[in-house]
Amino acid sequence: MNQHRLLPSMSLLQAFEAAARHQSFTRAGEELSLTQSAVSRQVQALESLLEVELFRRAGRRIALTDIGAMYAKETAAALERIRSATAQVAAFRTGVGSLHLATVPTFGSKWLLPRLANFYALHPGMLVHMHSRIADFDMDLSGMDVAIRIGDGHWPGLLSHELVEDRRVVIASPRLLRRQPLRSAQDVPAHLLLQVATQPQAWREWWQAQALPLRAMQNGPQFEYVAHMIQAATAGIGIGLVARTLVEEELKSGALVIALDIPVPTRRAYYLCYAPEKAQFPPLVAFRDWLLAEAAS
Secondary structure, eight states, rough: HHHHHSOOOHHHHHHHHHHHHHOOOHHHHHHHTTTTHHHHHHHHHHHHHSSSSEEEEEETTTEEEEHHHHHHHHHHHHHHHHHHHHHHHHHHSSSSEEEEEEEOHHHHHIIHHHHHHHHHHHHHHHHEEEEEESSSOHHHTTTOOOEEESSSSSOTTTTEEEEEEOEEEEEEEEHHHHHOOOOSSGGGSOOOOEEEETTTTTHHHHHHHHHHHHHOEEEEEEESSHHHHHHHHEEEEEEEOGGGGGGGHHHHHHHHEEEEEEOOOOEEEEEEEGGGGGTOOOHHHHHHHHHHHHHOO
């Protein structure tokens, strides 16, 4: 294959990447401010250049072929790196810019957002665009510059900085505790245990650390978000196990109390993570330095 075929034009690649992501020429056209037929023609031109079929067509419906799916993954990552590089050049030139941050939702709303105004006061002109992420994701393909994750700090190919330890406490509403006192770990089996879907082993690990019989566990409802579990605990539905840093507001207001504060060894913490090639990106440097100072204070 000659060099021309190995380097398709940017317009052809953008049309293909948008069509692959939306699985629609029409929606790709709306994103790129092109007509549906224009996107279709550009994709056909790319297929002719590569001499492969990237989409299967059935009427107005399209679906990626196997080779098309592989090509879409690679071109999406490549285009994102070009966008990121361009943004970094602009940021170096101007000293300001924007940052795309992925964060676990409850940490973002409970810990980060109340502090973020301080960052904007120190760095006028910079913007932090927040995106919620629960499951692991590919930083290259996601378009994120930086992420706040919970774990042991080891993610292949990423640099990480510890922010806040995941020190968990047992929380309950005062109203619930008036009905069912909770004075020691031996009283916990009398209570309904509120669960979080992304932390399925949390109560079991705590239970075993207290040498309580597993058969005595009263597993309660499961919630996708930690924030919903906190609300359920506030409503008196059951008791929760949560990082103390996520319930400071509820503790101050009296909506929740720490029913038991029994340390359980954990290797988990909240970390700031990013790819090594982003380490000198000015908006990331400013955000990282500010965030680490906030976490240490």
